[in-house]
Amino acid sequence: MRLPLIRKLEKFTRLSQADKEMLVRIAAQRVRRFAAREDIIHEGEKPEFINLINEGWACRYKTLEDGRRQIIAFFLPGDLCDLNVFILKEMDHSIGAITPVAVSEISRAAFDEMMIGHPRITQALWWESLVAAAIQREWTVNLGQRDALERMAHLLCELFIRLEAAGCTSDSSCEFPLTQTELGETLGMSTVHVNRTLQELRASNLIVLKDRTLTIPNLQALQDVALFNPNYLHLDREGRHLDANEE
Amino acid sequence: MRLPLIRKLEKFTRLSQADKEMLVRIAAQRVRRFAAREDIIHEGEKPEFINLINEGWACRYKTLEDGRRQIIAFFLPGDLCDLNVFILKEMDHSIGAITPVAVSEISRAAFDEMMIGHPRITQALWWESLVAAAIQREWTVNLGQRDALERMAHLLCELFIRLEAAGCTSDSSCEFPLTQTELGETLGMSTVHVNRTLQELRASNLIVLKDRTLTIPNLQALQDVALFNPNYLHLDREGRHLDANEE
């Protein structure tokens, strides 16, 4: 069994056996499980750990005073929530489980230990956090410039490619647990319009979405309607400048 | 003369004299100036430096294939662009000057040196980068959930408070160099609607905006229409847990 985190980080750099063992060890200590819809951490609380999602989907979200909710990010298997958070006094948003999830809590001490002894991991984790920031920026573009159809298509492309990097797809399909309400809260549109938009994508044979399973028969076609450019995911390892000796 | 960066970082923690001298020194070496509208770095280029804005306003932006442009972030005096960027192979977006700007380029070596010798600065810079990420998240909420009026009001509140932290306001006024086109590209709305929205804010006496100067007679009132909660800026130093001995 491969840890999704390891699988993902290897998209960026090669890890030594010792690096991998370190990650496995870190992921094994302090594992917590949450039911679907349960909060992992809530706005206002003091963050004490870095959370690593091992199984399941979670999301970052924020609620306005009047109840409107925006999903700000999705955490898929292998994703980390906020390197360095412990610097902040309190959470300005919440993190909630979408499906049942298994989360590893990484303490500040464990993190520091890893930073010192494993420069490769450290660099890979910074890469992962830069990519997370790039994704957040792309969401800004998505919400600001793309219309409903493009927006939905873009989200589906992104999630599919990220799931692929974590080893959670098979062929052109993946599990897809989001409800239409959640899609609406993500894309800033009503559930009615989410429904219309999904119908439209289905009618154009761009997606098959049924029984919590998403199939994308032609990813390039979907990327084209989304004006999707995968460069922001920084997944291409070739040509990267590395500090260190390859094994 | 105070460096806006120092002024801002002191919202988070106290810096020693040596820390401040270090920052002044870093900011002084390799200063570049750009004219309004000029690109500081362009999508596709390899990032070699961390840019620090000393004077003027800049923005991060991204352009879709069909020409639509989204402004993703503003950089105000004292703002840093992306700690750690040199890890990435190429920029996935551009950074452009809005007004004429003065930028300090910080090399990887200078950054590493600072990280080693000045833990206080290091921690403060991580704080600043976490705040930048929080701002990006709030923009997601803004674009996803707020309507045009709320959205505009929210942006104005944020910019004003950030300028205040950098020491660039006087009383309830600040310079405000953005054109209506740029506001539209930021908030995902047409210039016509930007204009309507500004008129509405003026009519309610929530803002005075004229000759590139913004005045907010009653910040609380503007915050109220924006559903603005400043917690995401993490500006309250009280009660912060610090590693180290205060001077």
Added chain:
DNA sequence: ACGACGACCTTACCTATGTTAATGTCGGAC
């Protein structure tokens, strides 16, 4: 077996915002 519920889907209608395009204002270049 029954009711309650949550997800999904649909229709009809309405409104916030976009589009187009004309007009106004101001400051700088010559």
Added chain:
DNA sequence: GTCCGACATTAACATAGGTAAGGTCGTCGT
């Protein structure tokens, strides 16, 4: 002083997407 370009403003009209309401289906608890 006038010409020009950048920006702001306004009006008339078009539309993407929101709101409200209701229906179907499958599942779960009792």
